[in-house]
Amino acid sequence: MLIVSGPTGGSEHDGGGHPERPARISAVMEGIDDLHLGTDVQIVVPHVANLAQMARVHDTAYLNELAAFCKAGGGQLDPDTYAMVDSWSAARRAAGAGLAAVDALRQRDDGVAFVVARPPGHHALRDRAMGFCLLNNIAISAAALTADDERVLIIDWDVHHGNGTQAIFWDDPKVLYVSTHQWPLFPGSGTAQEIGGPHALGRTVNIPLPAGATGDVVRRAIGEVALPAIDDFDPTWVLISAGFDAHRADPLANLALSSGDFAELATMVAGFAPRPGRLVLFLEGGYDVGALRMSVAATLGALLGDSYHPEDSTCGGPGTEMVHQARAEWDEAFHRARLLNPSERRVR
Amino acid sequence: MRPLQTIAVGFDGSLDAEAAVRWAFELASQVDADVVVIHAVGLLEYAAHRGVAVELEKTVERLAREAGIDSARVHWNLADGDPCSVLIRAGVGPVAADLLVVGSRGQGAHAGLLLGSTSHELAEHAAVPVVIVPTGREGQ
Numbered sequence: 001m002l003i004v005s006g007p008t009g010g011s012e013h014d015g016g017g018h019p020e021r022p023a024r025i026s027a028v029m030e031g032i033d034d035l036h037l038g039t040d041v042q043i044v045v046p047h048v049a050n051l052a053q054m055a056r057v058h059d060t061a062y063l064n065e066l067a068a069f070c071k072a073g074g075g076q077l078d079p080d081t082y083a084m085v086d087s088w089s090a091a092r093r094a095a096g097a098g099l100a101a102v103d104a105l106r107q108r109d110d111g112v113a114f115v116v117a118r119p120p121g122h123h124a125l126r127d128r129a130m131g132f133c134l135l136n137n138i139a140i141s142a143a144a145l146t147a148d149d150e151r152v153l154i155i156d157w158d159v160h161h162g163n164g165t166q167a168i169f170w171d172d173p174k175v176l177y178v179s180t181h182q183w184p185l186f187p188g189s190g191t192a193q194e195i196g197g198p199h200a201l202g203r204t205v206n207i208p209l210p211a212g213a214t215g216d217v218v219r220r221a222i223g224e225v226a227l228p229a230i231d232d233f234d235p236t237w238v239l240i241s242a243g244f245d246a247h248r249a250d251p252l253a254n255l256a257l258s259s260g261d262f263a264e265l266a267t268m269v270a271g272f273a274p275r276p277g278r279l280v281l282f283l284e285g286g287y288d289v290g291a292l293r294m295s296v297a298a299t300l301g302a303l304l305g306d307s308y309h310p311e312d313s314t315c316g317g318p319g320t321e322m323v324h325q326a327r328a329e330w331d332e333a334f335h336r337a338r339l340l341n342p343s344e345r346r347v348r
Numbered sequence: 349m350r351p352l353q354t355i356a357v358g359f360d361g362s363l364d365a366e367a368a369v370r371w372a373f374e375l376a377s378q379v380d381a382d383v384v385v386i387h388a389v390g391l392l393e394y395a396a397h398r399g400v401a402v403e404l405e406k407t408v409e410r411l412a413r414e415a416g417i418d419s420a421r422v423h424w425n426l427a428d429g430d431p432c433s434v435l436i437r438a439g440v441g442p443v444a445a446d447l448l449v450v451g452s453r454g455q456g457a458h459a460g461l462l463l464g465s466t467s468h469e470l471a472e473h474a475a476v477p478v479v480i481v482p483t484g485r486e487g488q
C-alpha cells in the first residue's frame with residue numbers, strides 16, 4: 001500500500017523560469033500513475049502545519065518574518081531562493097504533508113508513505129531559508145516523532161548535502177542523519193568529519209562523493225560507512241530525503257545515477273525500517289522532469305514489490321576511494337571526539 | 349586582539365560589493381594583510397552561469413590594480429554555498445580570516461528588511477568581527 005500525502009505545490013509558489021517549479025509535482029504524479037497501482041494507492045489531503053509543529057525546528061522569529069515577508073509580496077531571500085505571496089501557505093502545507101503522512105502510517109501500521117510536496121526542505125535552517133527551501137519539511141516530521149520518543153533515521157540521498165536537517169539535529173541523539181552527496185558542491189557542508197554535537201556523537205554520517213559517481217558507489221557508501229551507525233542506532237522510524245537530482249540527467253549536479261539506482265537504494269533503505277508502516281519518503285530536489293518521473297516510479301515500484309525498471313542501474317563510476325576515506329575520517333573524528341568528551345554517552 | 353593577517357570580503361559583482369572590496373583593499377594596504385575575495389556559488393549559478401565567476405574575477409583584478417595593492421596579497425576564492433554560509437566559514441579554517449567585510453546590500457540581500465540581510469546574519473553567526481561597508485561610501 002502506497003500512501004501519497006499531497007500532491008501539494010502543483011500550482012502555487014511559482015518563480016517563473018526557476019528550476020524548482022510546479023511542473024515537478026505533475027512529473028511525480030505521472031510517475032506514480034505509471035505504476036497503475038489502482039486501489040493500492042491512498043491519497044491523503046494534508047493540512048497546513050501549525051506554529052507549534054513548525055516551532056519544534058524553526059525559530060518563531062523566523063516563522064513570523066517569513067510570513068510577513070510573503071504577505072508583503074515576497075522577493076528573493078538569497079540568490080537561489082524566492083518567496084511569493086502564497087509561498088507561506090505552500091510551505092506550511094508541504095510541512096503539513098509530512099505530518100499527515102506520519103499520521104496515516106500510524107493509523108494503518110502498514111504501507112509506505114510518499115510526501116509529494118514543494119517547496120522542498122532539507123536546506124532550510126532553524127532561522128533562515130536557503131537553497132530553494134523555506135521550511136524544513138522532513139525535520140518538522142522527525143521532530144514530531146522524537147517528541148513521542150521515537151528514534152528517527154533520516155537518509156538523505158539528494159545530490160546536495162542537507163545542511164539544514166543536519167544543523168537542526170546536530171546535537172539531538174534521537175535522530176541519526178545520513179547523507180550521500182556530490183562533493184564539492186552547494187551548500188559546501190557535509191564532510192565526513194562532521195559527526196554530530198557532544199550529546200549526539202556519531203549521530204551524523206556524511207559520505208561525500210565525486211562527480212560521476214554511479215549507483216553502486218552510493219550503495220557502497222551507505223553499506224560500508226553508514227550501516228554500523230544505523231545498526232547501533234536501531235531506528236523506530238525511517239524518513240528519506242528523496243531528492244532525485246543525483247540522476248545523470250539532472251541539470252543542477254553531476255552524479256551519474258539512473259532511475260534503476262533509486263529503485264535499488266529504496267530497497268536497501270526500506271530494510272532499515274523496523275516494520276511495515278514506518279517508512280516515509282519526502283520529495284526534495286530533482287529538476288529534470290523526465291528523470292524525476294522515471295525515478296519516482298522506479299523507487300516506489302521497488303518499495304511495493306513491483307519490478308518497474310525504465311533504466312538499468314549503473315556501476316563503475318569513481319568514488320570508491322572517497323567512500324573508504326569517509327569511513328576512515330568518520331572513525332577518526334568519532335574516536336577523537338569521544339576522547340575529548342569522555343563523560344558523554346550516546347543515548348539510545 | 350590578534351593582528352589582522354587575513355581579511356575576507358564577499359563579492360557578487362554588485363556596486364555595494366565593489367565598495368566593500370575597495371575598502372578591504374585599502375585596509376589591507378594599511379595593515380599589510382592578505383585579502384581573500386570570496387564569491388558564493390549557489391545552486392543556480394552552478395547550473396547555469398559558469399561564465400559569471402570569470403567576469404567577476406576580472407573585476408576583482410581591476411579593482412586591485414586601481415587600489416594599487418600588491419597582487420600577491422589578493423586571493424580569489426570561489427566557494428560552494430549561499431553568501432552568508434560561505435562568509436561564516438571564511439571566519440574559520442581553511443581561510444581563517446581575522447575579519448569579514450561585506451557590502452550593506454548586494455549578494456543575498458533581501459528585498460525587505462524583514463528577514464535581515466547577509467550582513468545581519470553574519471553579525472549574528474560569525475566567529476570573527478564583521479565590517480559592513482555602507483552603501484554610497486564610494487567617493488567619500
Ligand SMILES: [Zn+2]
Binds near residue numbers: 159245
Ligand atoms: Zn538537491
